[in-house]
Amino acid sequence: MKHILITGGAGFIGSHVVRQFVNNYPDNLIVNIDNLTYAGNLLNLTDVEKKSNYRFVKGDIVDEDKVFSLFEQYRFDTIIHLAAESHVDRSIANPMAFVHTNVLGTVNLLNAARHIWNQDYHDKKFYHISTDEVYGSLGEDGLFTEETPYDPRSPYSASKASSDHFVRAWYHTYGLPVILSNCSNNYGPNQFPEKLIPLFINNIIHNKPLPVYGKGENVRDWLYVVDHAMAIDLILRKGRIGETYNIGGHNEWKNLDLIRVLCKIMDKKLDRAAGTSEKLITYVKDRAGHDLRYAIDASKMLDELGWKPSVTFEEGLDKTVDWYLENEDWLNQVTSGDYQTYYQQQYGS
Ligand code: NAD
Ligand code: DAU
Numbered sequence: 001m002k003h004i005l006i007t008g009g010a011g012f013i014g015s016h017v018v019r020q021f022v023n024n025y026p027d028n029l030i031v032n033i034d035n036l037t038y039a040g041n042l043l044n045l046t047d048v049e050k051k052s053n054y055r056f057v058k059g060d061i062v063d064e065d066k067v068f069s070l071f072e073q074y075r076f077d078t079i080i081h082l083a084a085e086s087h088v089d090r091s092i093a094n095p096m097a098f099v100h101t102n103v104l105g106t107v108n109l110l111n112a113a114r115h116i117w118n119q120d121y122h123d124k125k126f127y128h129i130s131t132d133e134v135y136g137s138l139g140e141d142g143l144f145t146e147e148t149p150y151d152p153r154s155p156y157s158a159s160k161a162s163s164d165h166f167v168r169a170w171y172h173t174y175g176l177p178v179i180l181s182n183c184s185n186n187y188g189p190n191q192f193p194e195k196l197i198p199l200f201i202n203n204i205i206h207n208k209p210l211p212v213y214g215k216g217e218n219v220r221d222w223l224y225v226v227d228h229a230m231a232i233d234l235i236l237r238k239g240r241i242g243e244t245y246n247i248g249g250h251n252e253w254k255n256l257d258l259i260r261v262l263c264k265i266m267d268k269k270l271d272r273a274a275g276t277s278e279k280l281i282t283y284v285k286d287r288a289g290h291d292l293r294y295a296i297d298a299s300k301m302l303d304e305l306g307w308k309p310s311v312t313f314e315e316g317l318d319k320t321v322d323w324y325l326e327n328e329d330w331l332n333q334v335t336s337g338d339y340q341t342y343y344q345q346q347y348g349s
Contacts, residue, residue: 002028005076007061007109008083010034012191013129015044016229017080022048024233029053031074033067034083035060038338043330044190061105064112071116080232081109082129084160087194089346091156092288102159103166110170121177127236128167130182132221132248133157137291144182145297146244153289177241181232184248184296188225188316189323193335194342196220197317200259201324202331204266204277211347214286216256219293223249224316227309234305245305248296251313256281265321284347 004021008014009032021030030053034040048054059066061083083105085091085098106128113126135144136151152161170176187195193202200210231247239245253261263277301307311319324331 003074003076004028004030004078006032006080010040014082015190016225017232019048020229020233022051022054026053031055033057033059039192067108067112071112078125080127088154088156095155098155098159103162106163107166114174124177126178128180130164131160132182132184132294132296134161138293143295143297146246171242179239181235181245181247183228184221184223186225186228187222188320209282210280211284218255219252221248221295222251224311231307234307238305245301246296246298248298249309252295
């Protein structure tokens, strides 16, 4: 029986990873530690919360006593580390929170794993989930490979790059059995509506302006979140210790093109005249240091592990929109209170 710690399991990707493991490995014990920041939400896990192989622990990954005692209690053999501050715009407004969780939290977990495993690394794994943003920004051509030098440019990506370096340092210095993956932009159900796709879905529902940064020419490579969760499962089981795997959708979209497709889907689903949602597009001040383009070369995932995305972008976007339209209570719950203050500060209306 494996004892798996998932950090940040109440967040967007984390909740899909929890579901993937709780449902597919009934013999494994899955413990989810999350301190339920604005981005963490136990409503994301209602379908698995009563399963006998699942436990939730409210706690901060930076809290040394809490983390060490949890490791003592459950004797984890596997850590899947997702907990993070994850939004670039918030990192521009408040970088220290990113240093706190993403850097100190990661080092605290590494220390706890090293302490509890005490050099016995047989069947142990520390799997760190990272982002393609650590590689910086691409021009018109090229793809990020696992060998692309790090060049983080936002406080968020700098904190993630730092955490990646610490994870590799624990591998080289202490022999800790680590694996890393760096993924492109995820989308899908349960994503907090501060990121592009859910924010725009929510604004279209409420006939609010769609704030496009700059000219909308930045490019992102989109992957359906369930495909990311399945890739994580595969890497954990079949990936090689000490290795890094880039995960991506081979699915590059200029922001404005993606937004136009989303507007068309929403017009249809909401039974509105064609072109209604596009009229909400509003160009606003660009994000500071806005990376132009991200795109992942995921050939190592295909060649070594046989992984490729299972969901097309059309299917994924359709499922995503349906999920938000069918989960109005979730959307209303996360957009009340503090969200309004955040929105006012970020967009001024
Ligand atoms: P998210 O913001 O939706 O969720 C983060 C979760 O971590 C939340 O549940 C939050 O409560 C929890 N958390 C934050 N600080 C914590 C702390 N100090 N202690 C315990 N829990 C804490 O993020 P996400 O989009 O699901 O991203 C998850 C991971 O995947 C992050 O490490 C992120 O860098 C990485 N990633 C995200 C994407 C993406 O497109 N969203 C792409 C590649 C990699
Ligand atoms: O590439 C992986 C990364 O993708 C993850 O590591 C991050 O956690 C995740 O947040 C995401 O970062 P981005 O900055 O690319 O995602 P975001 O949804 O914030 O923005 C996507 C694009 O849309 C980006 O070019 C900025 C633009 N944008 C975003 C918002 C919120 C707008 O034009 N307007 C907006 O209001």
